[in-house]
Amino acid sequence: MIEILAPTELPRAKEVGALVAEILQTLKSRSAVGTNLQDINRWAEAMIFEAGAQSCYVDYAPSFGRGPFGHYICTSVNDAVLHGKPYDYTLADGDLLSLDLAVSKGGVVADSAISFIVGDSKPPESVAMISATERALQAGIAAARPGARIGDISHAIGSTLHEAGYSINTKFGGHGIGSTMHQDPHIPNTGRPGRGYTLRPGLLLALEPWVMADTADLITDADGWTLRSATGCRTAHSEHTIAITNDGAEILTLPARQ
Template sequence: MIEILNPGELARARETGALVAHVLQTLKARSTVGTNLLEIDRWARDMIEEAGAESCYVDYAPSFGRGPFGHHICTGVNDAVLHGLPHDYALADGDLLTLDLAVSLAGIAADAAVSFVVGDARPPGSLALIEVTERALSAGIAAARPGARVGDVSHAIGSVLTGAGYPVNTQFGGHGIGSTMHQDPHVSNAGRPGRGYELRPGLVLALEPWVMADTAELVTDPDGWTLRSATGCRTAHSEHTVAITDDGAEVLTLPAAAGLPG
């Protein structure tokens, strides 16, 4: 299903996006050396419930997971890049942490992710991984405009990732979003320009470049959810929800939209 949101629904999407940005940035600031992943999940739950919203993950049970997910946020550490199931782990200095959050407020969902290094240590290559996903995300957003095709967005993202020397996995990528978290169209992190669904005002997309340092192969943890790099290398993931407007793409999950620094 592909939804085109009307002006009233887009206004609600902005509110949801601002909430997602606020929660993510608050959790990022609170995630320090010694913080337990289960604490992060509890903090996310409390903030979401206080806002009168719902996590899109608690009851999430797709065919590829061992569902329901049962937690409020995805927490991936180091080699865990997608669907990181919160568990009893205390963050260490230099850990590369990815927080991925999808929330529904007033019937409209928004989805975003941020990767960052915890503490003062800066293990080799970690900041470069993060930076390339952020740069690829910016390229995808710039390509997302009325009349463009999904392939144009995928090509823009993939060109940055491969241009920096990283292999690209196309099993998981961006997606449409609206009254539900995951909708068509699928937005791969590599693609051919000029192909696929034509973007139009009112379409909302979650764009999410992610990379693994030296492989394109994923493995699944025994928990049935957490996806890791097959080689144990570090990973990073950046994501924003954007609305296609007459003028281009409006980013709904920018930290600035929540009155917070980036």
Template sequence: MIEILSPTQLPRAREAGALVADILQTLKGRCEVGTNLLDIDRWAQAMIVEAGASSCYVDYAPSFGRGPFGHYICTSVNDAVLHGLPHDYALADGDLLSLDLAVSVGGVVADSAISFIVGDSKPSESVALIAATERALAAGIAAVGPGARIGDISHAIGTVLQDAGYQVNTQFGGHGVGSTMHQDPHVSNTGRPGRGYKLRPGLLLALEPWIMADTDELITDEDGWTLRSKTGCRTAHSEHTIAITEDGAEILTLPRRA
């Protein structure tokens, strides 16, 4: 299903997006050496509940996971890149942490992810991984405009990632959002321009470039959820929810505070 929001629904999408962004920034500010992933999950839960929003993850049980997910946020560390199930782990200096959060406000969902390095150590490989996903995300958003198609976004994202020397996995990518978290159209992180669904105002898309340092192959952790690089290399993930407008894209998941 491809869902097109009405003009009256867009303010709720903006509210959901701002909430997601603010929670992620708050959590980033709290994450330090020794922070437990389960504490991050509890903090996310408290902020979602306080805002009167609904989690998209707790009862999430897709075919590819061992559901329900049972937590409020994805916490992926180092070689984990997607769907990281929070568990009893204390963050160490230099860990690369990706936080992925989706909530619903007034029946409209927003979804975003950030990657950052914990502590004072800044491994150059981790810095480069994060920067590449952020550049790719910006390129994908910039490809949105009148007459654009999904393939234009995919091509823009993939070009940045591949030019930076990374392989691109196409099993998981961006997607439509609306009244539910995962909808059509699928937005691959590489593709051919001029192909695919023609973008329409009111469409919400979650664009999410993610990469692994030296592979494009994933393995599933024993928890049935966490996806890791097959080689154990480091990974990164960046994501924004955007609204397609008459003349481009509005980023909904920008934080209201730094």
């Protein structure tokens, strides 16, 4: 299913996008050395409920997971890159943490992810990897405009990641979004320009470049959800929800201070 929002629905999409951005930035500011991943999950739960919104994750049970996800946010540390289940782990100095959050409010969903390093240690390779996903995300957004194709976005993201020296897994990538979290079209993180669905105003997309330092292969953790790099290398993940407008693309999950 591909949904196209009417112009009157865009304010609701902006509202939920701003909420997701605010929660992620608050969680980032609280994620320090000694913070437990379960605390991050509890904080996310409280902020979602206080806003009168609903989690998209608690009851989420797709075919690739093991039963309902059962938590309010994905917390992926170091070699975990996607769908990281919060567990009893205390963050250490230099950990690379990715937070992925999807929330529904007013019948519209927004989805975003950020990666950052906890504490004072800033391993250069991790800093470079996070930067590459952020640059790829901006390249994908720049390619998103009415009349462009999904392949144009994929090509822009993939070119940036390849130039940075990373291999790309195409099983998990960006996606359409609207009244539900995951919709068509699928947006691989690399592809050929000029191919795929034609973008039009009112379409919401979640773009999410992610990479692993030295592999494109994933393994599934014992929890049935957390996806890790097959080699144990570090990973990074960046994501925004955007709306295709008459003039291009508007980022809905950009933090207010940006």
